[in-house]
Every structure is written in C-alpha cells, then in structure tokens.
Amino acid sequence: MQIAIDGPASSGKSTIAKIIAQQLGYLYIDTGAMYRAVTLMAQQAGVAYGAEAEIVQQMGQQTISFQLIAGQQHTFLGPQDVTELIRTPLVANNVSEVSALAKVRQLLVKQQQDLAATQNVVMDGRDIGTVVLPQAPVKIFMTASVSERAQRRYRENLTRNITTSLETLKMEIAARDYKDSHRKISPLKAASDAVHVDTTGLTIEQVVQKILEIIHAKLKI
Numbered sequence: 001m002q003i004a005i006d007g008p009a010s011s012g013k014s015t016i017a018k019i020i021a022q023q024l025g026y027l028y029i030d031t032g033a034m035y036r037a038v039t040l041m042a043q044q045a046g047v048a049y050g051a052e053a054e055i056v057q058q059m060g061q062q063t064i065s066f067q068l069i070a071g072q073q074h075t076f077l078g079p080q081d082v083t084e085l086i087r088t089p090l091v092a093n094n095v096s097e098v099s100a101l102a103k104v105r106q107l108l109v110k111q112q113q114d115l116a117a118t119q120n121v122v123m124d125g126r127d128i129g130t131v132v133l134p135q136a137p138v139k140i141f142m143t144a145s146v147s148e149r150a151q152r153r154y155r156e157n158l159t160r161n162i163t164t165s166l167e168t169l170k171m172e173i174a175a176r177d178y179k180d181s182h183r184k185i186s187p188l189k190a191a192s193d194a195v196h197v198d199t200t201g202l203t204i205e206q207v208v209q210k211i212l213e214i215i216h217a218k219l220k221i
C-alpha cells in the first residue's frame with residue numbers, strides 16, 4: 001500500500017504523514033530529509049551545490065538512512081545523526097539547487113522506490129504522486145497560504161532557537177516554492193489524480209481527520 005503526499009514547503013506534509021503512518025502501521029518516508037541530507041553532504045565536503053559529479057561521488061560514499069529512536073524518526077548520513085543539522089536555514093536555502101540536479105534525483109528516487117517496494121508506506125515530498133509512486137492508490141496534494149506556512153515555520157524555528165523574521169521566512173518559502181515548481185526535472189506539481197487539501201486555518205487534528213476520510217473513501221477501508 002502506498003500513500004503519496006506532495007505539496008509546497010511547510011504545508012504540513014511531514015507532520016500529517018507521520019501521524020497517518022503511525023495510525024495505519026505504515027512506514028513513513030520523508031523524502032525532503034533525503035534531499036536535505038545530500039545538501040548537508042555537499043556543505044560538509046566543501047562541494048558547490050550545483051556540482052553534480054562531485055555530489056554524486058559523495059553520495060556513493062555515505063548512505064542516507066532513517067532510524068526510529070525513542071519513537072522519533074532520525075535521519076543519518078553514514079554514522080552521523082543529522083536530524084537537526086538538516087533543518088538549518090543554510091540547508092533550507094540551498095536544497096532547491098541540489099534537488100534540481102538530475103543525477104541526484106535519479107539516485108534518490110531509486111532509493112525511495114526500493115523502500116516502498118517491500119513495505120506499506122506513507123511518503124511525502126514534491127514528486128511522489130507524479131514520479132516516485134505514480135501507481136499509488138491515494139495521492140494528496142497539500143497546500144496552505146504562504147502567510148500561514150511562514151507562521152508555522154516561524155513557530156517551529158523558535159523551538160530550534162532559530163529566529164528568522166516572519167517577513168524573511170515568507171520570502172524564503174516563496175522563493176523555494178518558485179524554484180521547486182519551475183525546475184526542469186520533476187517539478188512540484190499535483191498529480192492529475194491527487195486530492196487537493198487546503199490546510200489554511202486547519203489544526204493538525206483537523207487535517208489528519210480529513211486525510212483519513214480521503215484514505216478510507218479511496219481504499220474502502
């Protein structure tokens with residue numbers, strides 16, 4: 001079983017996907033964390049974000065993996081726990097350049113498809129319904145207004161002691177959405193058979209409820 005959730009930055013994909021996966025007993029796969037980990041890899045190796053060949057070489061040396069620790073999903077780069085490091089503004093503001101590289105996408109998409117081949121998954125990202133899991137029986141395209149998404153990210157950043165202003169966040173999120181939607185390969189786009197869910201003004205619980213209703217209706221469970 002595959003549930004695909006796509007949408008722009010900070011629309012609530014990972015929060016909701018995690019809860020849904022837990023409720024259904026499925027594996028949650030955060031594909032954004034994988035692109036962020038590759039961006040961090042480039043940073044740590046001192047490689048330019050657009051240097052495809054060098055980044056691909058780095059990817060051959062360090063695997064990206066997920067581990068559940070005390071009920072929380074952690075992201076690893078080789079043996080290094082990078083869960084927090086991949087959330088810095090430096091990574092967020094450069095990830096779109098890295099995720100536009102064809103060979104990086106090829107490698108990560110293959111890894112994502114392999115993960116979904118043997119287990120039930122809820123996967124979130126930008127191209128899950130269109131490219132990674134085009135056969136998924138449930139596809140959600142999650143959105144929210146830019147103001148609301150910036151506010152959500154602002155509150156989330158405070159818990160990490162990151163104090164970027166609301167105005168800057170709005171600009172950063174809009175810029176990332178633009179780059180993600182306008183790149184040549186696998187741009188952020190709703191699959192033609194995706195159900196659109198606007199989460200503006202909705203609490204996490206309300207969105208979870210909505211998505212569960214969609215899943216139950218689609219799968220008749």
Ligand code: CDP
Nearest residue numbers: 009010031032033035095096099125126127
């Ligand atoms: O959490 P947030 O919405 O800020 O972003 P994310 O889901 O962690 O994804 C970070 C970045 O990775 C996105 O802005 C995209 O550039 C890229 N990405 C992608 O290209 N394809 C995916 N399937 C997932 C993420």
Ligand code: CDP
Nearest residue numbers: 009010011012013014015152156202203204
């Ligand atoms: O994965 P994505 O970037 O789409 O968003 P997220 O990381 O799940 O959500 C960004 C922030 O918004 C988190 O701090 C969530 O707790 C919060 N959120 C919210 O306040 N209301 C929602 N309906 C969904 C998420």
